[in-house]
Amino acid sequence: xxxxxxxxxFDAGREIAELRGSDPRVGAVASFIGxxxxxxxxxxxxxxxxxxxxxxxxxxxxxxxxxxxxxxxxLDALVVHxxxxxxxxxxxxxxxxxxxxxxxxxxxxxxxxxxxxTRAPFWKKxxxxxxxxxxDARVSDDDAAARWQTQTxxxx
Amino acid sequence: xxxxxPPSVTAVTVRVVYLARLREAFGRSGESLAIAADxxxxxxxxxxxxxxxxxxxxELAAGRAVRIAVNHQLVAADSPxxxxxxxxxxxxxxxx
Numbered sequence: 001x002x003x004x005x006x007x008x009x010f011d012a013g014r015e016i017a018e019l020r021g022s023d024p025r026v027g028a029v030a031s032f033i034g035x036x037x038x039x040x041x042x043x044x045x046x047x048x049x050x051x052x053x054x055x056x057x058x059x060x061x062x063x064x065x066x067x068x069x070x071x072x073x074x075l076d077a078l079v080v081h082x083x084x085x086x087x088x089x090x091x092x093x094x095x096x097x098x099x100x101x102x103x104x105x106x107x108x109x110x111x112x113x114x115x116x117x118t119r120a121p122f123w124k125k126x127x128x129x130x131x132x133x134x135x136d137a138r139v140s141d142d143d144a145a146a147r148w149q150t151q152t153x154x155x156x
Numbered sequence: 157x158x159x160x161x162p163p164s165v166t167a168v169t170v171r172v173v174y175l176a177r178l179r180e181a182f183g184r185s186g187e188s189l190a191i192a193a194d195x196x197x198x199x200x201x202x203x204x205x206x207x208x209x210x211x212x213x214x215e216l217a218a219g220r221a222v223r224i225a226v227n228h229q230l231v232a233a234d235s236p237x238x239x240x241x242x243x244x245x246x247x248x249x250x251x252x
Contacts, residue, residue: 034252050251053175053244056228081251093252113252119230121244122251123176134177137221137248 001069001077003061005052007084010094019078019096026075030105031096032113038088040135043128050083050092053121057081064115071148072108074099079112081122111148118145167192170201170237173244178222181215191237198224199233201243221248 002019012033020026036048065077080094095112099105124135173186193200202224206213216222224231225244237243 051176052251053173053225053228053246056225056244059228117252118249120251121175121225121246121249123247124250125176134247135250137250 001062001065002079003058003065004080005054005057005061005083006080007082009082009091010080012091012094012096015078015080015094016096019076020098023075023098025100026098027100028102028105029096029098030102030109031094032109033091034093034113036086036088036090036092040126040128043126043130045088045126045128047127048086049125049127050081050086051123051125052081052083056121060120061116064112064119067115068097068108068112071111072099072104073101074104074108077108077112079116081116081120083122114141114144114148117141165192165194166196168196168237168239168241170239170241170243172201172205173242175244175246177247178215178245181211189243196237197233198226198231198235198237198243201237202233216245222246223248 012031016029016031020029036045038045061079065079068074068077075098078096082092086092093116095109097105097108097112099108118141126133126135167190169188169190171186172189174182174184179185189201189204191200191204202216206216223246225246226235226237226241
């Protein structure tokens with residue numbers, strides 16, 4: 001399991017290769033990359049600053065992966081999340097999951113992202129054509145995370 | 157001790173951390189805060205801050221979406237706080 005918070009960009013190919021290693025049990029690798037869009041809520045985004053709560057962030061991400069391990073049959077997982085100033089088209093977050101079969105890899109990857117969006121202490125501040133503003137949380141993100149609670153009975 | 161003495165009030169000092177929008181609204185990233193209550197908990201921390209009125213009362217009004225982490229763990233309002241705890245006030249998160 002790997003969790004990293006960093007200002008530097010990441011190379012998804014290298015991260016995937018490292019997570020897979022030469023483990024012959026791996027039959028499926030699912031990955032997700034989140035990137036910065038140039039328009040949000042009808043305003044043009046010039047730059048975005050991502051901040052987090054050092055200490056809690058790493059702990060929250062580790063717990064989310066542990067949660068995914070308990071729910072899905074996966075072999076390993078990685079989360080890399082960037083902080084600092086980003087621009088449209090920049091990469092923000094990478095999630096990679098390895099498992100024997102694709103179903104668990106897809107599900108665990110989506111689960112980790114859905115929980116990250118609602119539980120990991122990151123905040124986005126945009127500089128837009130309308131001025132600087134903190135990005136509002138979306139109800140649809142809560143809905144996405146809540147969906148997993150009705151699908152599996154282990155939620156606490 | 158006479159029987160009519162007031163109930164004991166525990167005073168604890170916690171480290172409060174303000175994040176993102178709340179840090180900007182309050183003009184500080186954190187502070188040391190003394191909480192006096194029969195049973196000091198997260199709700200008592202919030203009540204102490206709300207009592208300052210102004211931006212504090214507005215940002216922490218009932219119904220505002222503020223989550224609390226004690227020592228880096230998200231907790232409910234009735235969770236106890238102890239001497240030296242780090243109590244963080246988190247606006248709704250927007251990572252990913």
